[in-house]
Amino acid sequence: MKVENKLFQNRYKVDTGHPHISIKDPNLCQNDCQTLACTVCCPAGCYTEEGNGKIVLITDGCLECGTCRIICSEFRNVDWEYPRGGYGILFKFG
């Protein structure tokens, strides 16, 4: 089962236009990062590599776990906040 199909089962209230996570310096991802760990470790597949080392981040399916922030430990290149109150993932079961 693909991750998109998994996320499809979840409830979200997306704060359109206000992503709560962003990459601080895209150049670091493209030129300096060896692991691209965020693209492997994000449990919602929010980070994808475009082929040329460019990282695209789409936070709509984010589970708000915090992995991407902690795993980017050499560069601290992830700006990470909680979504605004009430927005984001809404676990029905947890």
Added chain:
Amino acid sequence: MAEKFDAIVVGAGPSGNAAAYTLAKAGLKVLQIERGEYPGSKNVQGAILYSDALERIIPDFRDDAPLERHIVEQQMWVLDDESYVGSTYRSADFNKPPYNRYTIIRAQFDKWFSKKVQDAGALLICETTVTDLLLDGNRVIGVQADREGGAIYADIVILADGVNSLLAKKAGFHPELDPKDVALAVKEIHFLPQETVQERFNISEDEGVVIEMVGKITKGMMGTGFLYTNKESITLGVGCMLSDFKYQKTTPYALLEQMKAHPAIKPLIAGGEMKEYAGHLIPEGGYKAIPKIYGDGWLMAGDAAMFVNAVHREGSNLAMTSGRLAAETVIALKLQGKPMNSANLSLYREKLDESFVMKDLKKYKEMPQILHKNPQFFTTYPELLNQAAHSMLTVDGVDKKTKEKEIRNNFIGKRSLFGLMGDAFKMWRAFE
């Protein structure tokens, strides 16, 4: 100046609810702030509830708490790619009330607990994220919330904001978490008819089974898997340390898919309807990774304070107990008319040290390092154990003594005799 409270509790998980409940019961004016739409909407657990910790807060919780099944059987599986070696402990004792452990569904449980907190007199506001602590020098005097007029003041702020605990980091109280101190767990819930759950696990109504797993399912990473029975659903998941996740190429969802496809696991969830996929961090750094847990005007409880016993998969009970002890500290100081400064709040640490929370964390304090440094516990051993079982149980004309010898040579071949003894010794010391 805006309204002032005796205490503000950030978070409505088990630690925040335990704290807010205890404070409100003692008559303090309490404000609790939760960023989710409802308590539980951001929270993830296996989920096993340990009765004792909750009983000390709400003695009659069994009357109306949303409990799924009480646990009568615990299995431990060591998995290879196609097989597992397992142990089972089932006891009639576990079937005598009052039951010691239950499966729960966190979103429902947190809602229930929160209702008790509000009935006790605490004021809860949801859909509100605390964005910063308000400081006067180094002293916390309140919180800033993402609402209009969001500055709110209190004598003490209890940080029960979970594993990421951004607030203490922003205020400069804590550094960022180290990838070696946190595990990422992903899980799913699969719905099946109640009778099917009962048939598959050989249990009757209300009885439940817990399966804990180690071995090939984590692809050599330090981690574990689990499968728990609810009333009419099964939850299963797998978690590994971020420091290991970082340097390999399997995604968390691929790991979960591979686990679900294991020949021993697949039939247990066959035909189920998957209704949610969740991911969450677990603070597993243990005793040595516990950060600063109090300071002028603030206390910290639960996951935020690294209070998880990874060896026994306990977290919510440490969260509830630390939340309760944080509240009792505040109540004691309040009664004595003492200010909520760091020196006086050290009483919290004393209370924790006397409780199972610190005692257990201390007992296993070497465990995380040992496991980090010895990946064979997650790779070579599961494989060897399964091969040994396979060999002994296959009737093929080879005598048992020859087989034993082969198994022994196999173990020594993969890991020197000295290494094996050393591992046994390390494990013994860590559990001692």
